[in-house]
Each structure stands twice: as C-alpha cells, then as structure tokens.
Amino acid sequence: MSHIRGRFHKAADTKVAAYTASLPFDRRLYRHDIAGSIAHARMLAKQGIITAREAEVLTAALASVREEIEHGAFEFKSEQEDIHMAIEARLLEKVGEVGGKLHTARSRNDQVALDLRLFTKEAIDDAVILMRKFQESLLDVAEANKDVVLPGYTHLQPAQPVLLAHHLLAYFEMLQRDIDRFDDCLRRTDVLPLGSGALAGVAYNIDRDFVAKELGFSQVSRNSMDAVADRDFVLDYEAAASVCMMHLSRLAEEIILWSSAEFGYIELDDAYATGSSIMPQKKNPDVAELARGKTGRVYGSLLALLTTMKGLPLAYNRDLQEDKEGFFDVVDTLNSTLEVFTGMVATMRIRAENMRRGVERGYLLATDLADYLVGKGANFRTAHEAVAKLVSYAADNGKALSQISSAELKKYSALFDKDVAAITVESSLASRDVAGGTAPARVAEALAAARRMLEECR
Numbered sequence: 001m002s003h004i005r006g007r008f009h010k011a012a013d014t015k016v017a018a019y020t021a022s023l024p025f026d027r028r029l030y031r032h033d034i035a036g037s038i039a040h041a042r043m044l045a046k047q048g049i050i051t052a053r054e055a056e057v058l059t060a061a062l063a064s065v066r067e068e069i070e071h072g073a074f075e076f077k078s079e080q081e082d083i084h085m086a087i088e089a090r091l092l093e094k095v096g097e098v099g100g101k102l103h104t105a106r107s108r109n110d111q112v113a114l115d116l117r118l119f120t121k122e123a124i125d126d127a128v129i130l131m132r133k134f135q136e137s138l139l140d141v142a143e144a145n146k147d148v149v150l151p152g153y154t155h156l157q158p159a160q161p162v163l164l165a166h167h168l169l170a171y172f173e174m175l176q177r178d179i180d181r182f183d184d185c186l187r188r189t190d191v192l193p194l195g196s197g198a199l200a201g202v203a204y205n206i207d208r209d210f211v212a213k214e215l216g217f218s219q220v221s222r223n224s225m226d227a228v229a230d231r232d233f234v235l236d237y238e239a240a241a242s243v244c245m246m247h248l249s250r251l252a253e254e255i256i257l258w259s260s261a262e263f264g265y266i267e268l269d270d271a272y273a274t275g276s277s278i279m280p281q282k283k284n285p286d287v288a289e290l291a292r293g294k295t296g297r298v299y300g301s302l303l304a305l306l307t308t309m310k311g312l313p314l315a316y317n318r319d320l321q322e323d324k325e326g327f328f329d330v331v332d333t334l335n336s337t338l339e340v341f342t343g344m345v346a347t348m349r350i351r352a353e354n355m356r357r358g359v360e361r362g363y364l365l366a367t368d369l370a371d372y373l374v375g376k377g378a379n380f381r382t383a384h385e386a387v388a389k390l391v392s393y394a395a396d397n398g399k400a401l402s403q404i405s406s407a408e409l410k411k412y413s414a415l416f417d418k419d420v421a422a423i424t425v426e427s428s429l430a431s432r433d434v435a436g437g438t439a440p441a442r443v444a445e446a447l448a449a450a451r452r453m454l455e456e457c458r
Contacts, residue, residue: 017079017081018078021078021081022082022083022321022324023080023081023082023083023085025324025325025328026112026324028119028328029083029115029119030066030083030087032114032115032119033111034063034065034066035118035215036111036114036118036194036215037058037062037102038058038059038062038063039214040102040105040194040211041054041055041059041062041102042059043206043207043210043211043214044102044206046210049105049206054098054101057095057098058091058095058101058102061094061095061099062087064094065087065090065091065094068090077089082108083115084108084111084115104204105195105197105202105204106194106195106202107196107197107198107228109196109197109198109199109228109316110197110224111194112320113193113196113227113228113230114194114215116231116233116327117189117190117192117193117217117233120185121186121216123331124183124185124186124237126331126335127241127335127338128179128182128183130334130339131178131179131182132179132454132457132458133338133342134175134338134341134342134345135175136454137341137345138171138175138345139168139169139172139447139450139451141346141348142165142168142169142447143165143451145165145352146163146165146443146444146447148164148165148352148356149162149163149355149356149425149429150162150163150167150265150359151359151362151364152438158361158364159364160364160367161365161429162429163438163440163443164350164352165443165446166438166443166446169443169447169450171250172450175244175247177243178240178243178247181239181243181244182237182240184240185236188232188233188236189236189237190217190219191218191219191220191233192208192212192219192221193221193228193230194208194211195220196225196228197228198315199224199228199229199314199316200224200225201224224315225314226314228316229312229315229316229320231309231323234323234327235302235305237327237330237331238301238305238327238330241334242298242299242302244334245291245294245295245299245333245337246295248291248338249292251288252285252288252289252291252292252341253288253292255268255288255344255348256289259285259288259348263354264351265350265351265355266350267348267349267351268344268347268348268349269344269347269348269349271343271347272285272347273285273286273287287340288344291337291341294333294337297329298334301330304326305322305323305326308320308322360400360425363391363395363400363401364425364428365401365423365425366387366388366391366401368423368427368431369383369387369390369401369420370383370386371383371431372416372420372423373386373413373415373416376415376417378413383413386413390404390412393408406418
C-alpha cells in the first residue's frame with residue numbers, strides 16, 4: 001500500500017514504487033472501478049451515511065473522470081500506484097474533501113475484488129459471443145460441404161471414411177462444452193464482494209443487496225475473508241480458456257497438416273497465411289502455428305496463478321496483484337484467437353477431390369470387409385484376422401482392395417461372395433447409422449440441431 005501518508009515518515013524508494021505499481025496494467029479496470037464507486041456512493045446516500053447531495057456530486061464527478069479516460073484526457077501519474085488511487089486522486093481534484101467520503105465503508109481489498117469480478121463477468125460474455133460466432137463459421141463450412149468425404153484418422157493413420165461435416169461438428173461440440181464451462185464460471189463469478197472491507201466486513205449500516213442489484217450481481221459473498229482473498233473465479237476463467245485453447249490448438253494442428261502439400265485437403269485464404277523471406281513458393285499457415293504456441297502461454301498463466309495462490313494465508317496479500325497481467329493476457333489471447341480462427345475457417349478452400357483421393361488411396365474399407373464377414377457368420381476376431389492378412393497381401397502387391405479378384409478373396413475367407421462388391425465408401429458411411437455416427441442422415445440431423453441451437457442462442 002501507499003507510503004505517502006499515515007504512519008510512514010518518508011515516501012517509498014523510487015525503485016520500490018515502480019516495482020509495486022500496478023497502474024500500467026490495471027488501468028484497463030477503470031470502467032469497472034468507476035461503476036463500482038458510483039453504486040457504492042448511491043448506497044451510502046440511501047443508507048444516510050453521506051447526503052444525497054454528496055452522492056450526486058460524487059457520481060457526476062466519477063462519470064466525468066470516466067469520460068476523461070475514454071477520450072484520452074486523463075493524466076495517469078507514475079506516483080499513483082494503481083487505478084483506484086488514480087481515480088480517487090482525480091476525484092479529489094474535482095470535488096475536494098467530499099471526494100474522501102467515497103472510501104467510507106470499503107477497502108481497496110474488496111474494491112479490487114469487485115473490479116476484477118466485474119471485468120471477469122464481461123470477459124466471459126465476450127468469450128461466449130466469440131465462441132458462438134466460431135461455431136457458426138464451422139457450421140457454415142460443414143453445411144456447404146455436407147457431402148464431402150475424407151479419411152478419418154487414428155494415430156494419424158487413415159482409419160475409416162467420414163464426412164467432413166461430421167469432422168467439423170466434432171469441434172462444434174468441443175466449443176459447446178467450452179461454453180458450458182464459461183457459463184459455470186459465470187455462476188461462481190457472479191458474487192458481490194464489496195462490503196467485505198479489508199477482511200472483516202465494515203462497521204457501517206450498508207446495504208449490500210442494493211449494490212449487488214445496481215451492479216448486476218445475483219448474490220453477495222457469505223464470508224468477508226474469503227471474498228477479499230478469493231481468486232478462484234480467475235482460475236476458473238483461465239482453466240476454461242486453457243481447455244478452449246487446447247481445442248483450438250488441435251484444430252490448428254489439423255489445419256497445418258491439411259494445408260501441407262502432402263495432404264492438400266485445404267488451401268488457406270491469402271489473408272490468413274504468410275510467405276517466406278527466401279522461398280517464393282511458400283504459403284505458411286502462420287495463424288494456426290501461432291495459435292499452437294499461444295496455447296502454451298495461456299497454460300502458463302493458469303499455472304502461474306495456481307502457484308501464487310497455493311501459499312497464501314488468509315486474507316489479502318499483495319501477491320494477489322500478480323493475478324492481473326497473466327489474466328488480461330489470457331483474455332486477450334483467447335479472444336483474438338477465436339476471432340482469427342472464425343475468419344480463417346470461413347475462408348479456407350476445401351479441396352474435396354484430394355480428400356476423396358485420400359479415402360480411396362488407403363485401405364479404409366477394411367473394417368467394412370470384416371463386418372461383412374461377421375454378417376456371413378464369422379466371429380469378429382476371425383474376420384479381423386482374415387482381413388488383416390488380405391490388406392497385407394494387397395499392400396505387398398500394390399493393389400487397392402477393389403482390385404482384388406473374387407478368387408483371391410476366397411483364399412482369405414470362403415465367406416467372401418459376389419455381394420462384397422457392394423461395399424463402397426458410400427455404403428460404409430451409410431452403415432454408421434447410429435446416434436452420433438457419420439451416416440449422412442445422422443449428420444444431416446446433427447447439422448439441423450446445431451443450427452437450431454445457434455438460432456435459439458441468438
């Protein structure tokens with residue numbers, strides 16, 4: 001806290017002042033700080049702790065300070081260690097001694113906790129809106145390419161044919177779970193800490209429910225010590241953001257692979273790729289690569305705050321100032337990644353012919369052949385072994401499964417008959433007609449359900 005007045009006889013060393021200052025980064029909380037102060041002033045007047053006239057003077061001056069900051073007319077001074085002191089100092093310049101009454105019945109401890117909760121609630125709303133937009137982008141591409149087939153992979157090895165729409169809807173589902181996590185985070189963030197004071201509550205007849213209603217909180221905190229020392233809601237946000245960034249990083253990895261010459265499944269729009277400084281032919285998926293890298297940064301902020309919190313006794317400790325820089329970076333990184341991914345996916349060119357060739361190039365119908373033999377009476381393990389040997393033979397002789405004659409098939413199982421020719425990529429897809437499967441009818445239902453959900457959310 002400040003050394004300038006009270007029991008201290010001299011100012012803090014300049015290096016100490018610079019080391020402890022948070023104004024360079026917590027100034028972005030100015031709107032939240034002013035909103036909290038206005039609600040607090042109105043409550044003080046309602047309770048008769050200050051006069052109605054004093055509350056009017058304070059709220060008008062606070063609104064004026066907000067306008068100064070928004071229009072770049074506010075002078076942030078280095079001696080003001082945080083946004084709370086900066087605003088209070090300007091308030092005193094504007095209204096004189098009455099400005100000092102604003103801090104009645106509150107502490108910077110519950111004030112900063114309030115500001116951060118207001119900021120987090122807003123950040124959650126922003127993230128959910130951006131995730132919805134990205135879901136819409138994925139859905140648009142899926143609907144526009146609902147008949148496109150590509151290889152599905154396990155272990156990065158071609159496995160079975162799937163619809164591209166089915167593949168993209170997998171990320172739609174991941175984002176939906178991300179939204180659920182942020183919604184859950186909002187429930188725990190939506191708690192008013194103001195009124196907790198430094199740690200023990202305040203010795204004034206305040207109305208916390210009034211302030212909660214003014215600021216849009218659904219409940220007030222139940223324990224003053226917990227309220228000023230709690231940063232679980234920041235950890236919740238960073239954890240949810242980490243999972244979301246992990247999902248985006250997985251998609252980034254697929255975009256990087258799919259846009260390579262070896263795959264050639266997509267081509268990124270020029271606006272979302274970069275060139276090489278020396279190789280003229282290059283078109284690099286830098287946006288996706290950066291998202292992979294930035295994911296680690298988000299993880300780092302979560303781990304840093306967990307490490308900060310693990311050794312803190314109750315209640316407030318200055319270590320908690322370290323909650324903000326990493327948190328702000330997480331918010332900015334998540335939002336910017338969602339924004340660029342929305343545009344990158346919307347504009348990428350789907351090279352359906354290459355995806356189809358990828359399906360036909362591998363032995364992706366091997367499982368269907370095993371299922372065929374099971375349908376003829378074989379047990380699955382015997383069928384699996386027979387088809388595995390068949391695939392080995394085909395690979396050794398450079399043949400596709402469709403090029404193997406009936407006589408050759410019979411060598412691996414007497415159950416193979418002429419109707420085996422009915423096994424195609426399309427029949428393979430259609431056979432996966434289970435809830436959540438890649439059958440065209442099921443995918444069409446999933447696309448329609450996803451579209452309805454987005455419309456309802458809108």
